[in-house]
Amino acid sequence: MKIALKYAAFIVLAGFAWLCLEFLIGLHGPYLQYNGVIRWFYFAVPIVFTWYAVKEAFAASGDRLTMGQTFGIAFATGAAAVVIAPLYQWAFFTWINPDYFPTMISAAVERGIPESTSRAVFNFTAYAVQRVVFGLVFSAVTALVFALIYRRR
Numbered sequence: 001m002k003i004a005l006k007y008a009a010f011i012v013l014a015g016f017a018w019l020c021l022e023f024l025i026g027l028h029g030p031y032l033q034y035n036g037v038i039r040w041f042y043f044a045v046p047i048v049f050t051w052y053a054v055k056e057a058f059a060a061s062g063d064r065l066t067m068g069q070t071f072g073i074a075f076a077t078g079a080a081a082v083v084i085a086p087l088y089q090w091a092f093f094t095w096i097n098p099d100y101f102p103t104m105i106s107a108a109v110e111r112g113i114p115e116s117t118s119r120a121v122f123n124f125t126a127y128a129v130q131r132v133v134f135g136l137v138f139s140a141v142t143a144l145v146f147a148l149i150y151r152r153r
């Protein structure tokens with residue numbers, strides 16, 4: 001579990017840095033139209049750190065992890081990061097870029113989405129719920145893939 005928490009912390013720090021980088025290069029403002037595409041590149045970050053967690057756990061066990069143990073360490077790494085993530089996201093959207101959700105609402109309305117729908121989708125609560133649910137599903141799928149990979153070793 002210590003390994004999972006260590007790499008979950010790396011994922012969280014990288015996520016915060018990623019949000020800050022998006023903001024600094026204008027993906028939350030003038031280049032908002034590219035945000036949806038660029039954000040997909042972030043998914044490599046938790047995959048890489050989860051891979052390192054599994055590799056470290058594999059080495060620590062004397063190269064003897066079962067498929068279930070591999071799944072457990074990989075899922076625990078992702079799940080721990082997902083649980084912690086809303087804290088840094090809240091801090092970011094409160095203090096660093098409080099205009100994020102109003103900007104997203106305005107952009108959605110400009111694209112023809114009704115304002116009431118935009119407000120329901122683009123708020124911190126909806127954002128956090130989406131991220132947690134998607135993060136847990138993504139963690140489970142990633143953990144399953146790593147478990148299948150390490151099963152063959």
